[in-house]
Amino acid sequence: MSAVRLDVRKTYKMFVGGSFVRSESGRSLAVHDPQGRALDNICHASRKDLRDAVVAARSATDGWAKKTPYLRGQILYRAAEMLETRADSLAGEIARSTGATTGKARAEVNLAIDRLVYFAGWTDKFTQVFGAVNPVASSHFNFTSPEPTGVVAVLAPDEPSLLPLVSTLAPVILSGNSAIAIASEKYPLPALTFAEILATSDLPGGVINILSGNRQELIPHIASHLDINAIVDASGMEETHLALQAGTAVNLKRYARRSLAAEAWFGPAGEDAYWILDTVEFKTAWHPIGL
Amino acid sequence: MTQLLSGSARFRSIRATVPTVDQVTVEDRAAAFTRRSIKTSAKLAGLKMVVSMMDLTTLEGKDTPGKVAYLCRKALHPIESRYDTPPCAAVCVYPNMVRHARRFLGDLSPVKVASVATGFPSGQYALRTKLEETRRAAGDGADEIDMVIDRGAFLSGDFQKVSDEIAAVKEVCGAAHLKVILETGELVTYDNVRLASQIAMEAGADFIKTSTGKVQPAATMPVTLVMLEAIRDYFFATGIRIGMKPAGGIRTAKQSLAYLVMVKETLGDDWLSPGLFRLGASTLLNDVLMQIVKTVDGNYQSADYFSLP
Numbered sequence: 001m002s003a004v005r006l007d008v009r010k011t012y013k014m015f016v017g018g019s020f021v022r023s024e025s026g027r028s029l030a031v032h033d034p035q036g037r038a039l040d041n042i043c044h045a046s047r048k049d050l051r052d053a054v055v056a057a058r059s060a061t062d063g064w065a066k067k068t069p070y071l072r073g074q075i076l077y078r079a080a081e082m083l084e085t086r087a088d089s090l091a092g093e094i095a096r097s098t099g100a101t102t103g104k105a106r107a108e109v110n111l112a113i114d115r116l117v118y119f120a121g122w123t124d125k126f127t128q129v130f131g132a133v134n135p136v137a138s139s140h141f142n143f144t145s146p147e148p149t150g151v152v153a154v155l156a157p158d159e160p161s162l163l164p165l166v167s168t169l170a171p172v173i174l175s176g177n178s179a180i181a182i183a184s185e186k187y188p189l190p191a192l193t194f195a196e197i198l199a200t201s202d203l204p205g206g207v208i209n210i211l212s213g214n215r216q217e218l219i220p221h222i223a224s225h226l227d228i229n230a231i232v233d234a235s236g237m238e239e240t241h242l243a244l245q246a247g248t249a250v251n252l253k254r255y256a257r258r259s260l261a262a263e264a265w266f267g268p269a270g271e272d273a274y275w276i277l278d279t280v281e282f283k284t285a286w287h288p289i290g291l
Numbered sequence: 292m293t294q295l296l297s298g299s300a301r302f303r304s305i306r307a308t309v310p311t312v313d314q315v316t317v318e319d320r321a322a323a324f325t326r327r328s329i330k331t332s333a334k335l336a337g338l339k340m341v342v343s344m345m346d347l348t349t350l351e352g353k354d355t356p357g358k359v360a361y362l363c364r365k366a367l368h369p370i371e372s373r374y375d376t377p378p379c380a381a382v383c384v385y386p387n388m389v390r391h392a393r394r395f396l397g398d399l400s401p402v403k404v405a406s407v408a409t410g411f412p413s414g415q416y417a418l419r420t421k422l423e424e425t426r427r428a429a430g431d432g433a434d435e436i437d438m439v440i441d442r443g444a445f446l447s448g449d450f451q452k453v454s455d456e457i458a459a460v461k462e463v464c465g466a467a468h469l470k471v472i473l474e475t476g477e478l479v480t481y482d483n484v485r486l487a488s489q490i491a492m493e494a495g496a497d498f499i500k501t502s503t504g505k506v507q508p509a510a511t512m513p514v515t516l517v518m519l520e521a522i523r524d525y526f527f528a529t530g531i532r533i534g535m536k537p538a539g540g541i542r543t544a545k546q547s548l549a550y551l552v553m554v555k556e557t558l559g560d561d562w563l564s565p566g567l568f569r570l571g572a573s574t575l576l577n578d579v580l581m582q583i584v585k586t587v588d589g590n591y592q593s594a595d596y597f598s599l600p
Contacts, residue, residue, distance in 0.1 A: 051591055058594075227593035251590075
């Protein structure tokens with residue numbers, strides 16, 4: 001008997017509503033490494049996949065926002081734990097996709113884990129740090145507190161392939177939002193492997209959804225979809241920024257831009273607690289003081 | 292076996308005269324209707340037709356005259372006039388709410404008032420009570436009466452009782468149309484659904500309706516197909532057109548279009564009118580309206596921008 005064994009090659013699926021799905025369009029794209037060698041196939045998301053992801057995110061956001069901040073923190077920390085035990089395989093994915101050295105890939109994964117832990121700590125702190133008790137000239141208590149905006153679209157840059165995705169997703173979901181992330185178009189495999197790790201980390205289905213494919217194709221639909229409440233745009237591409245902002249001017253959804261150079265994601269600029277404020281709404285309540 | 296069944300000789304033998312249903316085939320056939328591709332202008336026309344066939348329903352213990360008035364307003368004007376969408380066919384309410392609905396809609400409204408009756412949803416009441424309830428609902432101004440059959444009697448083989456009750460209710464309905472709810476979720480088999488459809492049509496039903504919405508499963512595609520085929524065969528035998536109303540569990544615009552396809556391909560264009568086909572639903576309307584707006588305006592919609600269901 002011959003010792004030759006055929007490789008079992010994977011087609012990476014997208015992560016929607018806690019399940020791994022193919023594109024409803026049936027389309028796929030081949031992914032290549034920097035030398036042009038074919039690696040694996042990924043799903044090519046259509047606007048209907050975006051629509052399905054929005055439905056999944058919308059139905060998840062209520063339950064997620066109602067969980068206690070402490071529990072949301074525990075779940076984010078659990079995601080960091082799961083990432084830690086699978087750090088080598090994720091680093092391997094980054095290395096074979098981007099051509100980075102194993103050491104650099106492993107450093108990126110380590111930093112991603114640290115970012116999750118950092119933002120996990122913020123879940124039960126951002127309300128008191130960013131909220132306020134306001135002095136008013138009548139017999140009322142007056143509070144201002146941040147509440148989640150709702151469904152947020154997150155656009156990851158092409159490079160680095162993993163760290164910006166994690167660094168932008170965590171501050172979005174920690175306050176109770178749910179997110180639809182568009183993976184790096186150039187190196188989508190690490191993001192999709194990250195989804196496989198999220199799936200085992202107690203995160204309720206639909207809180208994070210990850211689509212892959214052609215970013216430009218989805219942009220008009222992200223901008224015009226009325227059930228997406230905010231966009232965090234880390235794509236770093238000028239035409240994407242402009243197209244999204246033109247769309248949001250019509251329906252007034254929130255838009256936040258994260259334009260960092262690839263190297264900057266590894267520094268302190270890539271870990272900003274004020275990012276939490278881009279996807280919260282401040283509610284002020286007046287409470288009469290008993291006479 | 293026959294001595295277990297009570298009632299006249301005719302009803303003892305009726306099961307033998309009604310064709311049996313092949314479960315596998317009917318489920319396959321029903322699933323096939325969901326795979327038709329309906330796009331752009333055909334989709335828009337279909338969605339508007341769905342709105343015109345909808346019995347907008349509220350059947351809750353917490354219903355109030357205000358909620359019913361809200362529902363009537365929504366049935367009359369489902370959405371801004373620039374979307375050129377027709378009013379719904381009817382509002383469907385409990386008997387106590389009929390006069391409130393009638394007062395809000397007036398006598399010349401395009402939206403009809405339908406009332407559930409006969410001890411909805413169980414039907415486990417004395418015939419006298421059922422008739423009195425029907426009489427009062429019709430007297431308060433209901434255009435349509437949605438009665439439930441006595442499933443207990445049906446399942447114990449007392450088809451005569453089921454038939455007599457339908458005929459008695461039909462008599463006191465007067466000018467009001469009678470829809471007979473089979474509550475298919477409790478009839479267990481397709482054969483039973485087919486038989487109950489036959490009994491209801493022969494006893495004087497103007498419409499046959501799948502479910503109360505209070506029992507799972509409610510309307511499904513296969514069960515509706517069985518009833519549509521019963522209507523088709525009854526039409527071939529007698530020339531009488533009986534209407535169909537699936538109700539409960541139809542929540543998305545896509546599902547509702549699949550039902551239209553099934554009606555067209557089983558009964559033909561005659562039945563694609565609110566006079567012979569209705570959809571009973573409480574949350575379907577908003578999804579259909581969102582699809583209409585999406586088709587006209589081009590962007591995906593959010594429930595935040597639509598009135599409560």
